[in-house]
Amino acid sequence: MTQTVTMQNLTGQKTKPQRQTRQRTLLATLGLLFGLLPGMAMAVPSYAEVKAQYRASDAWLMARDGQVLQQLRLDHQVRRLQWTPLEAMSPALLQALLYSEDQRFYQHAGIDWLAVASASWRNLWDSRTRGASTITMQLAGLLEQDAVHGRRSLVQKLGQSADALQLDHAWKKSDILEAYLNLVPFRGELQGVAAMSQGLFGKGPEALDAREAAIAAVLLRAPNAKPARVAERACQLLKQMQQARACADLEGFASLKLVAPYEPAMPNLAPHLARQLLQQPGQRLRSTLDMRLQQYAARQLRANLLQLENQNVQDGAVLVLDNRTGEVLAWVGSSDTLSTAPAVDGVLAQRQAGSTLKPFLYATALDMRALTAASLLDDSPVRIRTGNGDYIPQNYDKQFMGPVSLRTALGSSLNVPAVRSLLHITPDRFFSRLQQLRFSTLTESVDYYGYSLALGAADVRLLDLTNAYRALANQGRYSGVRMQWANPASKSKADRPMQVFSPASSYVVSDILADNNARAHTFGMDSALATRYWSAVKTGTSKDMRDNWCVGYTARYTVGVWVGNANGTPMHDVSGVSGAAPVWRAVMDYLHRHPDGRLLAPVVRTPPAGLLQQQVRFQPAIEPVRQEWFLKGTELALVQASHDGDDMRPSKLGQDKRGAQADNSLVSIAYPGQGAIIALDPEIPPAQQRVVFKATPALPAGWHWRLDGKRVAPVKLASPRQLAGEHAQPANTPQTTDLRYAWFPMPGRHVLSLHDASGKLRESARFEVRGAMLREATPGPNAKPARPS
Incomplete structure (x- = not known):
């Protein structure tokens, strides 16, 4: 008999005296503890x-009208969204919750004594039963300052x-339900009904079906259970609620929805500005952005980039400012999925300015009264000697116009006059x-x-x-911009x-900048820059066509x-007028x-005083x-060009205080001259990037060039100045043998x-x-000339 009892103890079964002893002890303990409950409450x-x-894990950027533009996660420990009121929750969810967790929620006073008695009685007979924890008791556990991990002790x-x-005494039943559903964990890192419904089902809590x-x-009972087990329990619950038809394909549905990561669907219209402004979890910040304009600008950027996809263009940015207030109305930092680095903010990234700084250069000259809009500037080859070698600027099309007015030079974006x-x-x-304009x-x-600042070599x-x-x-x-909504009257x-x-x-x-005639030489009369309303605009393309x-x-x-x-990779034959201008x-x-x-009614521009x-x-x-x-x-009523030899030139512009001087003599092998540094210009199409070797005119026959020791053939030109882009010689100028390559x-x-005819070295220049190395493309029969910036 002793042996039998031992075997029963080893198998976990209790003898009748043992059960009776345990029952008496448990009942006595419960009676004592329940009598002490009022004194144990905190x-x-x-x-x-x-x-x-309550603090959400995310923050929200709002448009100027209060609509949500961007949701940004800042707390990565847990996923909580906005607090959801009870009336914004699906009735089906509330019904399922009460059936599953607390069927007598509205009848008990915080503790379901019938459930406690039933669970205790079954526990006395070693039956596996559900706990007797009510929703109110679970909420009390969630509100504890020191969370208890694992199984709770009887005292706890x-x-x-x-x-x-x-x-239950202090709160309304509806408040208890609402707080519970906002604080309870559902699955993984999802906490609260909003994060659960968005993360698992991609919809708001109000739209959940049966x-x-x-x-x-x-999931409340087993948040991380396998999908098959979750589907089995959900079907049992549906049958209890007399909704067995919803069990159809439930396992497949659960397997599809319960796959990590559980990422809620989030508004994603202004991610880059959101990262600039949002700092704290739960923050709701109202910006100056216009939602419709933001969406439109993003769509137009993507649409134009898709048209350029064969020219190695993937990204862009758009910024819209209100002139009067400085408010940012649109901030599109990238092309999103078209970009290889969508997190990079193109509004704040440093990029080479290209020709976009020229308006500030000429405004400075006008204010100094050094130039007027009618002043003639010399658009002809120039070499500027600097401490680092010769700086030889070129125009986009490798051509030169000779004397041009400032209006034409700026409108057509000519480099040499700048x-x-x-x-x-x-x-x-x-x-x-430029520093006063706060170029950071x-x-x-x-x-x-150096002098390349005129052509936008600086990053902006x-x-x-x-x-x-x-x-x-x-x-x-000049005044700063404003990104956060504020009272316009506050300054x-x-x-x-x-x-x-x-x-x-x-x-x-x-x-x-608004004169379509002034830019016609470079851009033509019918470009994207010519609007039906008054607008002033400038384009630019940076070195190696990396930015426009x-x-x-x-x-x-x-x-x-x-x-x-x-x-940072270069584009293929994309200039400001073809890349950025259509979006603008x-x-x-x-x-x-x-x-x-x-179209809105045009605004009449009144000339200011002093003009x-x-x-x-x-x-x-x-x-x-x-x-x-x-x-x-x-x-002045008459602008007269001075004459210098056979060329018509405007008056010389003088010297820079550093002693650098424009030198147009171009004698001997002055181009490229000794120590010259030639920069490949992205604003010149590759087919026009050839360098013309020049020597003193009227050289004897038989003279020739050698480059790096190898002989190259000369080219005889009818007009000695044609390749250099200078003015054609007058008709009475005698033709001479021109040795160029x-x-x-x-x-x-x-x-x-x-070298002379005998091969003897006469002059040399390093x-x-x-x-970057250029690729000389062979134009097809239908090829169009490249458009400048």
């Missing part, structure tokens, strides 16, 4: 306190029961103006940038560049405008667009239309007679030598070519 927080202390369970009694609600309810203008006003003055990326000294941000153009739109007054010191350019010079530059820009403004808005690749034009058209499609308009003519007639704007005191440049150091 002070429980109020419903209002619990709701106020009794303390939880005492807290439940207090909760089978989704059943799955959610059974460099000559910089020589005249000095880089220091220009650099000082200009952190080096002016000597670091789209945010800084667009806001600098906004200063021109605001009569030369801070940072909002106070600073006069960088005079209203008069800003008006003249704006008038040039289009920035412009109307009376109301300033829009900036950058197109390129976030990883589409956004501008959107901004200036009524909802019914009609006058009068007729001006040129002698010779380099440009047509026209009405031109002048700052008072600089006006058009060479497709190869990066590296080279030695060019000139020079260097810098930049």
Whole structure:
């Protein structure tokens, strides 16, 4: 008999005396402890306190009208979304919850004594039973300051029961249900009904149907159970609720939905600005963005990039500013899925400015009264000697126009006149103006940038560049931008405008940038820059075609667009007028239309004080007679070009204070001259990137070039100045033998030598070519000429 008892004990079965002893002990203990429950209760927080202390793991960026633009996760320990009121929860979910967890929720006072008695009685007879924990008791456990992990002790369970009694007494039943469903974990890191419904089913809590609600309810008991087990329990629950038809294909449905990661569907319209502004979990910040404009700008950017996908273009950015307030109306930081690096914010990324800085250069010259819009600038080959070698700027099309007015030089984005203008006003003055415009990326000294600053060799941000153009739109007054919604009447010191350019010079530059005739030489008359309303606009393309820009403004808005690749790879034959300009034009058209499609009424631009308009003519007639704007005191009726040999040239612009001087003599092997550094220019199509070797004209027959020791054949030209882009010689100029060779440049150091007919070396020059190797494309029969920036 003793042996039998031992075997029974080993198998976990109890003898009748043992069971009786345990029953008496347990009943006595329960009676004692339940009698002590009122004294074991701790002070429980109020419903209002619990709701106020709730913090979502995410933050929300709102549009100016309060709609959600972006949801950004900041707490990566747990996933909680916004607090969901009970009335915003599906009735099916509430029904499934009560059937599964607490069927007498509305009858008991926090503790279901019938369930406690039943569970205790069954436990006495070693039956496996469900617990007697009510929803109120579970909520009490969730509210404990020191969370209890694993199984709770009997004393802990009794303390939880005492807290439940207090909760039921102090809270409304609806508040208990609401708080419980917002705090309870469902699966993985998903906590609360909002995160569960969005993470598992991709919908809000109000839209859950019967089978989704059943799955959610059974997850409360076993959050990480396998999908098959969850489906089995959910089907049992559905049958209890007389909804057995919802069990069809439930296992497959559960397997599909319960696969990690459980990522809630989130608004994703302004991720880059959200990362700039949102700092705290649960934050809800109202921005200045216009939701419809933000969506439209993003769509137009993607649409244009898709058209350029065969030209190695994947990314771009768009920024829209309100001229008057400085509010950011649209901030599109990337092309999203088209980009190889969508997290990079193109609005804040540093990119080479290209020709977009030229308006500020000429505004500086106008304010200095060094130039007028009618001043003639020399667009002919120039070499600038610097301490680091010769700087030889080129125009986009490798051609030169000779004397041109400032209006034409800026409108058609000619490079050489811009460099000559910089020589005249000095880089220091220009650099000082750019610093006043708050270009945050200009952190080096002016000597670091040198004369290439006129052509935009410096890196800038789209945010800084667009806001600098906004200063021109605001009569030369600079002020910061505003991204957060605020009372427009409130002003801070940072909002106070600073006069960088005079209203008069800003008006003249704006008038040039709006002049379709002035840009016709480079862009034609029918480009994306020609709008049906008044607008001033400038494009730019950086070195190696890595970036191109289009920035412009109307009376109301300033829009900036950058197109390129976030990883820095160059585009293939994409300029500002083909890459960024179509997006700029589409956004501008959107901004200036009524909802019914009609254009808004044009704004009349009033010339500021200190400005006058009068007729001006040129002698010779380099440009047509026209009405031109002048700052008072600089006006003139006749602009006359001086004559220098066979060439008509404007008056020389003088020297820079550093002693650098424009040298147009081009004698001997001056091009490329000794120590010359030739930079491959991205604004010149590869087919036109050839370097022309030049020697003194009228050389004897038989002389020849040798490059790196290898002989190259000469080219006889009818016009000695044609390849250099200079003016054609007068008809009475005698033709001479011209010894030139058009060479497709190869990066590296080279030695060019000139030899006579006997092969004797006469002169040599060492020079260097810098930049990425170019590919000379063979144009097809239907190929169109490349468009400039």
